[in-house]
Amino acid sequence: MHPVFKADSIKVIEQAAAKAQGFALFELMQRAGRAAYDCLEREWPLAHRIVVVTGSGNNAGDGLVLARLATEAGMQVTLVPIKPLDELRGDAATAWKQLESLNLTQREPDAMIFEQADVIVDALLGTGFNGQLRDNYAEVIEQINQAGIPVLALDLPSGVYADSGLCSEPHIQADHTVSFIFYKVCQVINEGLAAQGELHLASLGVSQSHFHQQQPVAWKQSYSDVIDEIPERSATAYKHACGHLLCVGSDFTMGGAIMLATETALRSGAGLVTTFLHPDNRSAALGFCPEAMWHGVAFEELSFNSLIDANPKHFDAMVLGPGLGRSEWGRQVFEQSFAFARQQKMPCLIDGDGLYWLQLFLEQEPKLELPQPLIVTPHVGEAARLLSWDTAKVSEDRISAAQAIADGYNCICLLKGAGTILADGQQVVIAGGAHPAMATAGLGDVLSGLIGSLIVQGMSPWDATRVATSIHFTAGVEVARDRVRGMLASELIESIHYWVNR
Numbered sequence: 001m002h003p004v005f006k007a008d009s010i011k012v013i014e015q016a017a018a019k020a021q022g023f024a025l026f027e028l029m030q031r032a033g034r035a036a037y038d039c040l041e042r043e044w045p046l047a048h049r050i051v052v053v054t055g056s057g058n059n060a061g062d063g064l065v066l067a068r069l070a071t072e073a074g075m076q077v078t079l080v081p082i083k084p085l086d087e088l089r090g091d092a093a094t095a096w097k098q099l100e101s102l103n104l105t106q107r108e109p110d111a112m113i114f115e116q117a118d119v120i121v122d123a124l125l126g127t128g129f130n131g132q133l134r135d136n137y138a139e140v141i142e143q144i145n146q147a148g149i150p151v152l153a154l155d156l157p158s159g160v161y162a163d164s165g166l167c168s169e170p171h172i173q174a175d176h177t178v179s180f181i182f183y184k185v186c187q188v189i190n191e192g193l194a195a196q197g198e199l200h201l202a203s204l205g206v207s208q209s210h211f212h213q214q215q216p217v218a219w220k221q222s223y224s225d226v227i228d229e230i231p232e233r234s235a236t237a238y239k240h241a242c243g244h245l246l247c248v249g250s251d252f253t254m255g256g257a258i259m260l261a262t263e264t265a266l267r268s269g270a271g272l273v274t275t276f277l278h279p280d281n282r283s284a285a286l287g288f289c290p291e292a293m294w295h296g297v298a299f300e301e302l303s304f305n306s307l308i309d310a311n312p313k314h315f316d317a318m319v320l321g322p323g324l325g326r327s328e329w330g331r332q333v334f335e336q337s338f339a340f341a342r343q344q345k346m347p348c349l350i351d352g353d354g355l356y357w358l359q360l361f362l363e364q365e366p367k368l369e370l371p372q373p374l375i376v377t378p379h380v381g382e383a384a385r386l387l388s389w390d391t392a393k394v395s396e397d398r399i400s401a402a403q404a405i406a407d408g409y410n411c412i413c414l415l416k417g418a419g420t421i422l423a424d425g426q427q428v429v430i431a432g433g434a435h436p437a438m439a440t441a442g443l444g445d446v447l448s449g450l451i452g453s454l455i456v457q458g459m460s461p462w463d464a465t466r467v468a469t470s471i472h473f474t475a476g477v478e479v480a481r482d483r484v485r486g487m488l489a490s491e492l493i494e495s496i497h498y499w500v501n502r
């Protein structure tokens with residue numbers, strides 16, 4: 001896993017690291033320019049005409065180092081300084097001094113200049129960008145985007161806010177971004193993910209093991225970090241030893257949701273799955289997945305408890321809420337399932353309309369005892385309701401929102417969105433990124449079933465939530481590939497079957 005820092009922390013770390021290792025900060029700028037140049041050479045080996053667009057801070061300094069290296073390598077480099085190079089300060093001024101004698105061509109920003117480049121290097125704004133774009137920055141960013149030429153962004157695409165991943169309009173749309181030293185928040189969540197293209201990390205020799213008293217905001221996790229965490233399964237395993245998951249949801253209008261969760265749970269290795277759903281869905285469910293035990297919960301009988309009594313099985317965890325609906329049926333089923341999870345002290349994951357009922361029950365009874373351990377999996381709108389925050393406030397700071405839910409409900413919070421945020425009251429993990437095909441119905445149901453499945457197979461709720469989120473994203477990207485529309489959630493299930501067995 002990689003640490004994710006805010007820009008201020010990275011400034012402290014780079015100064016401390018330079019001091020500890022006995023070099024000047026300018027050395028880091030040179031390493032940054034070198035790392036970016038290496039990326040340029042690797043990703044565009046035939047590029048010859050390079051346009052480097054610079055701003056007024058140290059990001060420009062990185063660009064000037066790259067410009068020097070590219071010139072020395074025989075490339076034709078044109079500088080497009082938005083601010084006079086003679087006014088640069090500090091390390092950026094030093095970088096300019098080293099380049100000045102090469103007498104590179106300097107041009108005013110102009111659509112033609114950008115269109116004639118093989119690669120445009122974006123050294124306008126880095127972590128020091130704040131507020132609204134000033135002067136002619138917006139105009140130049142638009143010219144660069146409209147040129148249709150590959151863009152290499154230094155540290156982050158200009159116009160992206162490092163600490164939130166939100167973007168100004170316009171902002172640079174990069175093909176590749178080289179992030180220096182550590183990942184920033186914008187590289188793991190929100191619109192920044194869509195702006196950066198392929199992301200590369202250049203640590204510049206700053207040790208990953210020394211944070212110099214700075215706390216990471218989060219940890220970036222990927223599939224390769226977690227796959228070994230799934231428990232081994234012995235050749236002599238039997239279904240009762242592989243866990244029994246109880247799924248509850250799907251009134252008659254949303255029959256598919258709990259079916260997706262159920263099939264995913266079985267496909268990812270749960271030994272047994274029992275699912276309670278509206279009786280109108282039962283025969284369809286049996287046809288969809290005959291391996292699960294489907295029980296129709298008839299409203300008139302308020303029969304959840306009687307079903308449990310008639311089927312005295314041991315369940316290892318519960319997934320409550322996908323497709324549950326907001327009718328009286330849903331309310332009663334939620335109430336009974338919720339009480340059952342609490343009484344059994346089994347891990348309980350609440351998703352979808354389960355979160356609607358949870359919030360409503362808490363409004364009526366603020367001291368309501370919650371099941372433990374508890375996992376909630378809201379999207380931004382559901383998180384806003386759980387926190388009584390504006391949706392905009394949650395969107396602006398999803399990390400804080402996930403932490404506030406984890407703290408306030410003493411639970412694990414999985415906050416959906418571009419870059420899924422996981423918080424358990426102690427740490428924050430970002431698992432999965434963004435893919436346009438992921439904007440489709442039912443993916444959350446699949447994820448809930450996968451988390452429940454990993455819990456009943458013996459993982460802790462926190463580990464199961466983390467691991468499931470990375471597997472789910474990896475499966476989604478594999479199924480979608482370069483198709484941005486029309487992926488079905490059910491298509492992920494086969495891919496998850498593959499990825500849990502790697």
Ligand SMILES: NC(=O)C1=CN([C@@H]2O[C@H](COP(=O)(O)OP(=O)(O)OC[C@H]3O[C@@H](n4cnc5c(N)ncnc54)[C@H](OP(=O)(O)O)[C@@H]3O)[C@@H](O)[C@H]2O)[C@@H](O)CC1
Binds near residue numbers: 126129133135156
């Ligand atoms: N040695 C080091 O420290 C290392 C640093 N490194 C590099 O430095 C970068 C951080 O450098 P930085 O802090 O100088 O900020 P940077 O992103 O260049 O921009 C600041 C300039 O932009 C301006 N500006 C701000 N907002 C604006 C707006 N809305 N619209 C228009 N202008 C705006 C702002 O103007 P001001 O507000 O001061 O008037 C200021 O002049 C970092 O991302 C990495 O690339 C690496 O080389 C590793 C070693």
Ligand SMILES: [K+]
Binds near residue numbers: 059122125154155156
């Ligand atoms: K930049």
